Amino acid sequence: MYTWMSLTSPADLAQLAKHISVEYAPEDVAKRLTNGISGAVKGVLIERNYIDKDYRSTYYNFYAKKGQRYRADCVRLHFFDQTVTFDEKSLKLNCPDNRLTDHYFGYMVLRPTGIATIGRSIVSPDVRSGASRFIISADHKVHLLGYKLTVKGFPSMDQHIDISVCAHAACWSILRHYSERYSIYREFLTHDITMMAQQFNPGGLVPSKGLEVSHAERVFQEAGTFPVHVARANAGTPDLSFYRQLSAYVESGFPLFAAMHMRGHAIAVVGYEWRTPLNTGVPGLRYAWDEVKSLAVVDDNHLPYLAIPAKGGPPYSAEHIDAFIVALPERCFTPQTRLIDWHQRFLNWVQ
Numbered sequence: 001m002y003t004w005m006s007l008t009s010p011a012d013l014a015q016l017a018k019h020i021s022v023e024y025a026p027e028d029v030a031k032r033l034t035n036g037i038s039g040a041v042k043g044v045l046i047e048r049n050y051i052d053k054d055y056r057s058t059y060y061n062f063y064a065k066k067g068q069r070y071r072a073d074c075v076r077l078h079f080f081d082q083t084v085t086f087d088e089k090s091l092k093l094n095c096p097d098n099r100l101t102d103h104y105f106g107y108m109v110l111r112p113t114g115i116a117t118i119g120r121s122i123v124s125p126d127v128r129s130g131a132s133r134f135i136i137s138a139d140h141k142v143h144l145l146g147y148k149l150t151v152k153g154f155p156s157m158d159q160h161i162d163i164s165v166c167a168h169a170a171c172w173s174i175l176r177h178y179s180e181r182y183s184i185y186r187e188f189l190t191h192d193i194t195m196m197a198q199q200f201n202p203g204g205l206v207p208s209k210g211l212e213v214s215h216a217e218r219v220f221q222e223a224g225t226f227p228v229h230v231a232r233a234n235a236g237t238p239d240l241s242f243y244r245q246l247s248a249y250v251e252s253g254f255p256l257f258a259a260m261h262m263r264g265h266a267i268a269v270v271g272y273e274w275r276t277p278l279n280t281g282v283p284g285l286r287y288a289w290d291e292v293k294s295l296a297v298v299d300d301n302h303l304p305y306l307a308i309p310a311k312g313g314p315p316y317s318a319e320h321i322d323a324f325i326v327a328l329p330e331r332c333f334t335p336q337t338r339l340i341d342w343h344q345r346f347l348n349w350v351q
Helices: 010-019 026-036 053-061 166-181 190-196 213-222 240-251 336-350
Strands: 002-006 043-050 074-080 085-087 092-094 104-110 118-123 138-144 147-156 226-231 256-260 265-274 292-298 306-309 323-328
Touching: 002 010, 002 085, 010 026, 010 043, 026 104, 043 085, 053 118, 053 190, 104 138, 104 147, 138 166, 147 166, 147 292, 166 190, 166 213, 166 256, 166 265, 166 323, 190 213, 213 226, 213 256, 213 323, 226 240, 240 256, 240 265, 240 323
Parallel strands: none
Antiparallel strands: 002 043, 043 074, 074 104, 085 092, 104 118, 118 147, 138 147, 226 323, 256 265, 256 323, 265 292, 292 306
C-alpha cells in the first residue's frame, strides 16, 4: 500500500517507474516533477489504492461505460523535506520536532487513464521552481495514515482530454479553491463541472471539442458566484485598462479564469511578482500593473504556479490573455473599473 522513496535530487524521481504501474504514466510524471520542483523535496511517500472522489466522478459517469477497461483506484504521491523518515513496518512517519505538517509539501493524485494522468493536486508554492512570490492560496486538510496534515496552496490538475478540457480544469481549480477558502461554497467534482457548462444533458458527452468563455461563465453562475466577464478592447493592441483590472482583482485575492483565444487555451491566474525596485525614485503615483514582472498561472499543461512574463517570453505571456472571468462573491458591490476610474481622477487631481 505504501512505499517510501528517498531523494538526493529531483532527478531521483525517475524511480517512480519501478513502483507504479504503466497506466499511471510514471515516466511522464517523473519528468514533469524533475523539471518543476526544487531540491527541498527529499522524500516521496507513494500511496496506492487511493480512492479519489474527482476521478471516481468521471469513472462512474464516463470511463466505466467505455469499451476499454479502466482501474477504479488511483495513486497519491506525498512530498516531504529531509527531516521526515518512514517506517514501513509500523507505517509511521517520523520527524525530530513531531510537527509533521511543517515538513509536508502537499500531494499529487495520479489517475489510471494512461494519458494526462495527473489528477487533483495540492502542492506548496515553496517547492515549485521559479514560482512567483505572491500566490493566492488556502489551507487544505490531508488525512494520511492517521495523521491530519495541512498544506497551503492552490488546486490543480491536468485535463482528461476526453471528458474535460483546459477550461474545465481552470474552472475546477478556482471553485475547489473557493470551497476550501470560503465555507459558503460547496465542493464541485470534475464531472459536476462538465455538466454545469451545459444548459441540458446532451448525452454521450464529448466536451473535448472545447468550451466557450460563455460556458465557463455559466459554470460560475451555477456554482453560486457572480461572474464578471472582462474582454480586451482590441485584440493584438495594448489595452492598459484591461491589464489594470486583471492585476487589481488578483492582488485583491480573486483567482481569474483567463482565456487566450489565439492559442485556443484557458488557464487560471493565481498570483504575481513585482519587478525589482528602481534605485531612483519615480515621481507621482503609478498603477500596480506597471510594476508587475510576471503572473503565476495554473495551466493544465504544466505543474502549478507557472510564471509567465508580463511581456514576451516562453511559453506565452500575459499579452496573450484577451479575456478573463472573475467569480465574485455575493457582497462585492464595487467593480474594479470604478476603483480604477477613481484612481485616475485622483491622479489628475494631484497633478
